Amino acid sequence: MNAAIPLANWQDEQEDWSEERQEWLESMAYILDEYGPERARTLLGELHAYLERRYVAPPPTLNTPYRNSVPVTEQPAYPGNIDLEQRIENIIRWNAMAMVLRANDANPGLGGHIATYASAATMLEVGFNHFFRHRSADYGGDLLNVQAHASPGIYARAFLEGRLSEQQLGNFRRELQAGGGLSSYPHPHNMPDFWPAPTASMGLSTVSAIYQARFARYLENRSLKPRNGGKIWNFIGDGEADEPEVLGTVGIAAREKLDNLVLVVNCNLQRL
Structure with a gap:
């Protein structure tokens, strides 16, 4: 029978994960701002390949979020009348x-x-x-x-x-x-x-x-x-x-x- 994880330890683990996750997100934001979307995409591809080498299956990407993939700021003017x-x-x-x-x-x-x-x-x-x-x-x-x-x-x-x-x-x-x-x-x-x-x-x-x-x-x-x-x-x-x-x-x-x-x-x- 597995021993129950003490509540204090579980909370500490959640806080550590939250901080680690935030650091990764901030790092990606820095890459995007400093080096642009192409370098950010390349880095994600390399991480994807690394996960596969470690036998970690990345989540499937067959279905995309129900949002416009082109930001409003980058949308060109409508070409016609x-x-x-x-x-x-x-x-x-x-x-x-x-x-x-x-x-x-x-x-x-x-x-x-x-x-x-x-x-x-x-x-x-x-x-x-x-x-x-x-x-x-x-x-x-x-x-x-x-x-x-x-x-x-x-x-x-x-x-x-x-x-x-x-x-x-x-x-x-x-x-x-x-x-x-x-x-x-x-x-x-x-x-x-x-x-x-x-x-x-x-x-x-x-x-x-x-x-x-x-x-x-x-x-x-x-x-x-x-x-x-x-x-x-x-x-x-x-x-x-x-x-x-x-x-x-x-x-x-x-x-x-x-x-x-x-x-x-x-x-x-x-x-x-």
Whole structure:
């Protein structure tokens, strides 16, 4: 039977640990102030390696704190006109909703999802305005896989750009109508001049995006494709994130170190 630790000894031990811990924190603060974040990061890496050599497993870092990793003082000014972009986004969101409702008024039961694009509109608009880049002489171009249920918003944006007609929007989910229509979900077989890749059924777009990114690396490593950039952007819903197709293949992206793949999860609690 183990003897109980006297309360006084336990309190002394706690005070010693508190002082030791404070000294370490103050030392790290000094390193950060005097030598900068890069040296502080290097020191932490060396401590991490030392712990591993002593068979001490450091805590996992898969989940980061729910806070912005960029301090407010280091955040740059927004690169665009945020008021104008917000106004355009509101128009697109409204048109997407109106397109679905109008189609169902004329054809009850036609279907179409409203909430998915409504929840993803800001992410997609910021991407279109500031992140997604087309192919050029010195850039390979990005491939965008849109969440399948968010297709009404992409159609509404294309209408605002003049790429789709009002008649086509009126024929949402009715592709065989006179003047042409719009497919329910992204698919290049149905709309070869509009959609670059299929993203439905749920979960399949992630599999496709991973292998698209992996094949791009394959071509680059064999000098069949210039190393001039180009990312695969893949938007999925929170419901797709736990599909077996996603969970079964996402490890490939980590193993192959596919830094040309960006997976964005729209956590809108719609399970889509």
